[in-house]
Amino acid sequence: MSDPLRALLVRDDLRPFFLDGHGLHLLDQRDLPAHETWRVFGDGGVIEGVARSIEGLAVRGAPAIGGAAALALAAFARRPRGTLASFVDTLKQHDARLRRTRPTAVNLFVALDAIAAARDAAAGRADARSDDVAVAVVDAAEAYCHVDEAACTAMGAHGAALLDDGDVVVTVCHTGALATCGQGTALGVVKSARKAGKDVAVVALETRPLLQGARLTAWECQRDRIPVTLITDGMAAFALNRGLRGRRIARALVGADRIARNGDTANKIGTFALAVACAHHDVPFHVVAPTTTFDETCPDGHAIPIEERAADEVRSARGAPLSPVDVGVWNPAFDVTPASLVTGFVTERGLLSRGASPARSASPAAAARR
């Protein structure tokens, strides 16, 4: 049963996780860039291990969270145990545990919904056996990962067409291979453009408090030989205004954790500030996200739950204390960029542009689903 999953093994591209006979291997992104620490969760402890890895940000990035949760269920399911009823019941408990990890990224729920549907369909057949449910869960998990990987490739192709030779692109947080099951979303577009021969450079916002830009985007760009300049989040507006040592920033490309029906986009805190600065300077601002990130059940940005995280994330950086230990803190992990500030969405199905008016005639979520 692990054979169909072996395809996830044999690539030498950067991947945030893979399954093999030992269990689920997961790159602990908290240790990057100093150390490449791989954690291995055997089939017994894989659910709690991956749940805590998601909560603790060992794995992060909306599409990758979905992939990690999916492969955790696959790793558990591939060794079915107990009666059909008890096996399905345990799978449901594991599904519930994984849903309780992080609230904002919708891809997690998309992946778990797909696996739950496959599980229930298999279990509902007249002659259903535990093995059938196991195969259905593994297949659905693998499908999520493969669909996400293919989406990254397609987004790269569509997005690369936006970029010109010599462009400098600003981005926030980390949207590369480690955040997805493929080459990445926004950073994947840069990779596709460079593969197409365009000399595209990246300006990475460090992305306080957890510094995914400084740690992961800078590291992945260096690994893939993409020219990268690191700046603090507060420098982005001035970089858009003055350029970086004479090089104008051509556009912003960012990822997304959830896109509402009206196009309002939740993404890593700092994204909205970047969008405001881009609008001020008439610099195009594109969101790069697979259609799994579009949430048609969510009318607008105010309906997107925004995770607030621990105060000590702001009071410190990589273990170093920064502020008085007891100072009050506000620490939203995400913000919401209104659709009116988004020039367009790059999805695996193509580019969805918005009209010049903030009042949008078509729902990007609906368009993305078409």
Place this chain on the structure above:
Amino acid sequence: MSDPLRALLVRDDLRPFFLDGHGLHLLDQRDLPAHETWRVFGDGGVIEGVARSIEGLAVRGAPAIGGAAALALAAFARRPRGTLASFVDTLKQHDARLRRTRPTAVNLFVALDAIAAARDAAAGRADARSDDVAVAVVDAAEAYCHVDEAACTAMGAHGAALLDDGDVVVTVCHTGALATCGQGTALGVVKSARKAGKDVAVVALETRPLLQGARLTAWECQRDRIPVTLITDGMAAFALNRGLRGRRIARALVGADRIARNGDTANKIGTFALAVACAHHDVPFHVVAPTTTFDETCPDGHAIPIEERAADEVRSARGAPLSPVDVGVWNPAFDVTPASLVTGFVTERGLLSRGASPARSASPAAAARR
């Protein structure tokens, strides 16, 4: 001769430096908030000690840099040595050394210009003695500090009139007592409003890379019992958009390092991003600065030199490595907020408002000098 300087000693208000018989005592702000380390520079080593303290940011804040340089010259001058000619020559060399420390804040040059003028006037008299030059230098240095202190008090009174009971004020970097010779500029306005009985709270941007907001503003607010909430720089726009836990941000108050003739304002990197976000949300954005910060010789923001600092400031935070050690970095210490984004200037002479149009009829620098 140290008697007139003793007035700087006997206050229990927070001060970044003072002179006594041992020399110049300077609070090393790099160690805050963990430690209150006072460095003492005896009259011999005081010039190089203060120059390096300014370069290394042990003392920072545009008005305080001017005060530290002034008191360094006073500490040296109060024990005149050699002939009149050699004493004046040494004073000129020390003046030149202090001018080479940091390029952006204009107050440093205002202070040194005033002292140089007093020095040359005293030395130029027919019966001039070294002692006369010494007294002139000490008096000019003390005058700079006292004028700055009085300016802070006056700015506080003028600015406090802008604030309503219950207001939440967002600020960047640190603009309190440690940045001036008085109670502060922007943070001084908050102090005056609170002394007037208004319940005003502060949202402090941490201000990467050197974290003056997290380290100094948070610390000084706690010390003075001002309610303060610390956020990262990338959260400011979202805080303006959504409020902080239900409390709307009423306005931004920031300091300045140099204000050009047309009102363009250089201040700590991240200020421009905050101004753009305030403009996007129609939140008033005031610059609080003494008239010594207005540079009439500077036509606009493009003429203000912007100091670029070491890459490792961005690659690390308080000694903790954040990014790959060799990643490329852009690290401007300041940015320029165009006059069109400034609602008004709070000076010791009153409030200078700009018209609604970005094209301004009057020079704020000229108005400030009137």
